[in-house]
Amino acid sequence: MGKILIFGHKNPDTDSITSSLVLANLERKMGREVESCRLGKINKESEYVLRYVGMEAPRLLEDVEDGAEVMLVDHASNKESIDNLDNTKILKIIDHHKVALNTGYPLYYRAEPVGCTETILYKLYQENGVEIDKKIAILMLSAIISDTLLFKSPTCTPEDIKVAKELAKIAEIDCDTYGLEMLKAGTDLTGLSIPEILNLDAKEIDLKKVKSVIAQVNTASIADVMAIQADLETGMQKIMEEKQLDLFMLLITDIVNSDSQVIVLGKRADLVETSYGVKLENNTALLKGVVSRKKQVVPILTENV
Amino acid sequence: MGKILIFGHKNPDTDSITSSLVLANLERKMGREVESCRLGKINKESEYVLRYVGMEAPRLLEDVEDGAEVMLVDHASNKESIDNLDNTKILKIIDHHKVALNTGYPLYYRAEPVGCTETILYKLYQENGVEIDKKIAILMLSAIISDTLLFKSPTCTPEDIKVAKELAKIAEIDCDTYGLEMLKAGTDLTGLSIPEILNLDAKEIDLKKVKSVIAQVNTASIADVMAIQADLETGMQKIMEEKQLDLFMLLITDIVNSDSQVIVLGKRADLVETSYGVKLENNTALLKGVVSRKKQVVPILTENV
Helix, strand or coil: CCEEECCCCCCCCHHEEEHHHHHHHHHHHCCCCEEEEEEECCHHHHHHHHHHHHCCCEEEEECCCCCCCCEECCCCEECCCCHHHHHCCCCCECCCCEEEEEEEEEEEEEECCCCHHHHHHHHHHHCCCCCCCCCCHHHHHHHHHHHCCCCCCCCCCCHHHHHHHHHHHHHHHHHHEEEEEEHHCCCCCCCCCCHHHHCCCCEEEECCCEEEEEEEEEEHHHHHCCCHHHHHHHHHHHHHHHHCCCCEEEEECCCCCCCCEEEEEECCCCCCHHHHHHCCCCCCCEECCCHHHHHHHHHHHHHHH | CCCCCEECCCCCCCHHHHHHHHHHHHHHHHCCCCEEECCCCCCHHHHHHHHHHCCCCCCCCCCCCCEEEEEEECCHHHHCCCCCCHCCEEEEECCEEEEEEEEEEEEEEEEECCCHHHHHHHHHHHHCCCCCCHHHHHHHHHHHHHHCCCCCCCCCHHHHHHHHHHHHHHHHHCCHHHHHHHHHHHHHCCCCHHHHHHCEEEEEEEEEEEEEEEEEEEECCHHHHHCCCHHHHHHHHHHHHHHHCEEEEEEEEEEEEEEEEEEEECCHHHHHHHHHHHHCCEEEEEEECCCCCCHHHHHHHHHCC
């Protein structure tokens, strides 16, 4: 049997990348042979974080052998995991999302409705009496800042903030300064193609029977992204045809002011209008105060289907 | 919104009954309004435990309102839960079984591959700094003894034993004496009809495509139960027809010697023969050392389908 493989979701964000490294570090301290992996390209925000701490990215995992032992972080769903997941042996899950999984066997499962996987991992370090060194603290803190948009997202809980404060002390970092730099690094779209931009943080979600993709792009300037609206719409249209979608919603989220401009296409675009009481003009509208897909988009749209 | 309802699986065993009481006690100490419930009749073992500590049984829950807030203990599967589960809001799961669930939202999920839910609940009391009083300790200890057959089942882990020892100190109980009395109380079949005996601890399980029921009856004397073999077979046959089963396996488990006599019916009865290298004679065989459905039956049969 090879090493136990630890990975986050497809299309990895900073939480998936760092959680894989942070859990791997913990497991090694507990004497297990593990390898930190990832299921996709590193985004620019995560690149910034890894460069900051001087660490290598987890290994890109294309597929796994039948029977491989794995641990999942930051997801608990077949759809968002490696294709072969049903033929692996899942030993452990650390997550903060919905449950969408069927295993035939018991396993270690630790999930909490907090803003970030790292907030849970922090507890596991404490419970096992394993010290968090400076690099690990920076990785963990980065993910909490990323997932909570510097504590401004409604997904952020008091626990995330408490843990972030502890980590900032170990990391010897000023959250606001570092956090804004890191988030801004993530908004850099230079060199990305339209399909890459649309796939930066895209989730395929069935809102009851409405086949949807809800994608999100962070920015420090909504106007800069809206300048390429026509190209984005062409790209969205193409994906809609390929995936036979009823709805494609792209959130362009202003990380400084915490609003989202949305571009919405598809025969169920009306859902966004009725859900937020807005009128789409030229396929777009501003949703004041909306930043979280998980808390402020998916449940609201689902309710209005 | 009413109280949060806490319940274990259908056809509840001692772990499901006590875990519902023990988690409810913890949640109340944390300031939540909860009610301990159950999804079926109390068995004689659990009756013995409740009488010993002088506590009322959890309330029998027939159905729940849409949108009710619930916490699951000792199961994480739609099939084994309340019929309306998909329309409830699951706040928390504490379990030691497989995952077979789809929620649309994040929740608190705590599972470990240990022998008993109470072993995990013990940790939650510790982590939250809530004292375990004598009655609660007896409830917890009873479930560990029940699920591990006095630590002799292969599902029993070193952690279950460690926790049981701590609990025995608080409970001021000798595990062996109390445990054997409790297990024996559970083997009392007086006054039970054949369908009730067959349903004492029955699970519907699809072994790949083989539709099966695997039921278990604990006893201090295999011969006493085998005396009613003909009646049991008639009852099994009836259930097989109703549920269109391919296999009905009844384990009659000797809790003193840790062996199981099995009665096997159905067109896939051959599975038991090939899995254990035994020959069924008059539909029955002795499986030496087999006591755990989860560890020593389901995976072995599945592998041999």
